[in-house]
Amino acid sequence: MKRKTKWLVPSVLSAVLLTGCLPKPGDDQEKAVQETEESDQEMVLIPEAKVKDEYYRTPVPFKKSASRGLVVSNLNTKYDIQETEEGLLRISTQYFDPSDYYFQEGQYIDRDTAKEWLSRKSNYEAGLNPAIKDDMSPEQIAEKAPIYLAHIVEQNYLQMTDEKKVKLAGITIGLAMNSMYYPREGNERSIDDKTIEEKGKQMADIILQRLRAKPELAEIPIAVGLFKQKSRSDIVPGTYFATAIAQKGKNEFTGWKEVDETYVLLPASSPTGNYRDLNTTFKNFKQDIDDYFESFVNAVGTAFYKDQKLNSLHIEIPIQFFGKSELIAFSQYLTSLVKTHFKNIPVEISVTSVNGPEVLIVNEGNSKEPFVHVYGY
Numbered sequence: 001m002k003r004k005t006k007w008l009v010p011s012v013l014s015a016v017l018l019t020g021c022l023p024k025p026g027d028d029q030e031k032a033v034q035e036t037e038e039s040d041q042e043m044v045l046i047p048e049a050k051v052k053d054e055y056y057r058t059p060v061p062f063k064k065s066a067s068r069g070l071v072v073s074n075l076n077t078k079y080d081i082q083e084t085e086e087g088l089l090r091i092s093t094q095y096f097d098p099s100d101y102y103f104q105e106g107q108y109i110d111r112d113t114a115k116e117w118l119s120r121k122s123n124y125e126a127g128l129n130p131a132i133k134d135d136m137s138p139e140q141i142a143e144k145a146p147i148y149l150a151h152i153v154e155q156n157y158l159q160m161t162d163e164k165k166v167k168l169a170g171i172t173i174g175l176a177m178n179s180m181y182y183p184r185e186g187n188e189r190s191i192d193d194k195t196i197e198e199k200g201k202q203m204a205d206i207i208l209q210r211l212r213a214k215p216e217l218a219e220i221p222i223a224v225g226l227f228k229q230k231s232r233s234d235i236v237p238g239t240y241f242a243t244a245i246a247q248k249g250k251n252e253f254t255g256w257k258e259v260d261e262t263y264v265l266l267p268a269s270s271p272t273g274n275y276r277d278l279n280t281t282f283k284n285f286k287q288d289i290d291d292y293f294e295s296f297v298n299a300v301g302t303a304f305y306k307d308q309k310l311n312s313l314h315i316e317i318p319i320q321f322f323g324k325s326e327l328i329a330f331s332q333y334l335t336s337l338v339k340t341h342f343k344n345i346p347v348e349i350s351v352t353s354v355n356g357p358e359v360l361i362v363n364e365g366n367s368k369e370p371f372v373h374v375y376g377y
Helices: 070-074 078-095 111-118 138-144 193-212 275-292 324-341
Strands: 029-035 041-047 102-105 149-160 165-178 222-229 239-246 254-258 261-266 300-306 309-318 346-353 356-364 371-374
Touching: 070 111, 070 149, 078 149, 078 165, 078 222, 078 239, 078 261, 111 149, 149 193, 165 193, 193 222, 193 239, 239 261, 261 275, 275 300, 275 309, 275 324, 324 346, 324 356, 324 371
Parallel strands: 029 165, 165 222, 309 346
Antiparallel strands: 029 041, 102 149, 149 165, 222 239, 239 254, 261 300, 300 309, 346 356, 356 371
8 A cells, every 4th residue: 555645844852943835925924025146136925933932934935055065965974964054053043033033045155165165275275174285195184184174054144124125134154174084095083172173263264254355245244153073973963062253344253152062872871961860761761662562673862962951852763664553552652651751851753664754752841742643644
């Protein structure tokens, strides 16, 4: 029997951006005019619906990033690909209040420009990564001139004027820095945190000068976030570790501050500090599943901590193929375990099989009943 079409549910725990399908004019949408780089004007719609205060509204039609596509080839894992954008959205809320600003993907650093900036200076004059010489050995390159900068993310923030025009009012730049260097020859080599931060801040200043050279960006506030990319073998994402802003017309970033975010894989072999209690809770949850269902493969959790506090927990549970009756029984049992073990914890559980998503359970960490959806029903 052909499976029913599945619907996709975005993460409700980490997303700070809400976009939707192209609305019909008049369906609780606000019309506005947006000026493009070429000083042309086009009509856009601003959705009125807003699920949470920390979500940005987005003018539609949706404008794709001018450098779209580079992220897949530049970052090591799918986890870092997602987090460089979502983490930058969280940083942006510090500078551009979602109640006053609208989100748009970056329009000012195009694909060719980004590729040049990410190259070695010996290949392009605008390259931000260190130059190398023909006589340098792979060991010398790895030690003295590794690739520090892996990717550049740009996000634009817009505001509505009294004349019902949507104009650029802020930019956030994310710099994804490598924590490991993978030479074509020889062994991989780690890059220490101090060097990552030093190089990232230097590159941020250069990028700021280049953006300020564009007349339309000379007076726009520009914020930056430095992201530490994980190694290719990691199954949790890296995180942003530092941020700063250059206010209107300023030519340097000031007020650098730490971003305290981290992802923890569960179960952890040797948890410490804040992670110990959650790790114990997760192991008990996993053991309860083991005791009653032998057909599931494993349960892996990814906990997100912000400012030393648990912000969200995502659990992946792959299963062998269940019949529908067993799948429903399993989803009901999981829901009861969520209420027992994760009553006050925001958690999202995804049950999957070789056929794709099977069950989604979401608990927002409050007294309400968890949301449960069995795909195909």
